[in-house]
Amino acid sequence: MNTALFPNLIVNGEQVPHAVVAAETQNQDAPKGKPGIAWRKAANAVAIRTLLLQEARSRGIVADRLEVGPGRFETDEEALIRGLLEVAVDVSPPSVADIRAEWERDPTRFRSPPLWEVSHMLCACDPRNEEHRGEALARAQALAAAVRDDPKAFPVLAARESDCDSKASGGTLGQLNPGDTVPEFEAALRGLVEGEITLEPVLTRYGYHVIKLDALAEGQVLPFEAVRPKIGEALEKAAWVRQARAYVDQLVQTAEIEGADLRPV
Incomplete structure (x- = not known):
């Protein structure tokens, strides 16, 4: 400059x-x-x-x-x-009345963490390697298209195609809490509804993921005293x-x- x-x-x-x-x-x-x-x-x-x-x-x-x-x-x-x-x-410090007024504006904002039950398929690559990244993306897009057409095929394809150890259980990762996975993966989970599969593969430092949200337990609305501090x-x-x-x-x-x-x- x-x-x-x-x-x-x-x-x-x-x-x-x-x-x-x-x-x-x-x-x-x-x-x-x-x-x-x-x-x-x-x-x-x-x-x-x-x-x-x-x-x-x-x-x-x-x-x-x-x-x-x-x-x-x-x-x-x-x-x-x-x-x-x-x-x-x-x-x-704010008064108790001020804090309660803020809580009462919309108590549903204050919830316990959600619990996700998740399956995925990983097409591993080094994201810094453009050639390998392109190959992994093509694989992941093909897998995503296949399971969108036939969601029941997800565990079979994961067992055959995934590069993650979870392939042994059909791609199932079990139950995840916020913070249990990398930010990009978690952000994708937050955008899914129960039973939905990501429209596009999700890139993380491990490669491209095709993610399926098997079940979702929404966090419960917390009482005032629990969130007051x-x-x-x-x-x-x-x-x-x-x-x-x-x-x-x-x-x-x-x-x-x-x-x-x-x-x-």
């Missing part, structure tokens, strides 16, 4: 190096061949980060880096911004996000910024 084509980012008189904005573009979604969009998004993000760091330093904020994952710690800048927001954003956490988090955004908006309104456009849409 030719950064000379883009304006300098200056926040309250502090010029941000082009390299900082260029690095941030890697985190921004933009249409292919539209570097200007990625740059503008990155400039906005860096301008906000710079504002927060300026404010943290002006307040004399000191914050130790916290561990955010196994062996992974915040950067010094992330720690400073967190320390600032801990001081600037004060959110009270989680609803309270969600409401408090949402309130924190709103207040943090309002705080950033206040900083933007009083700042002098060139090279970014942080005006409300």
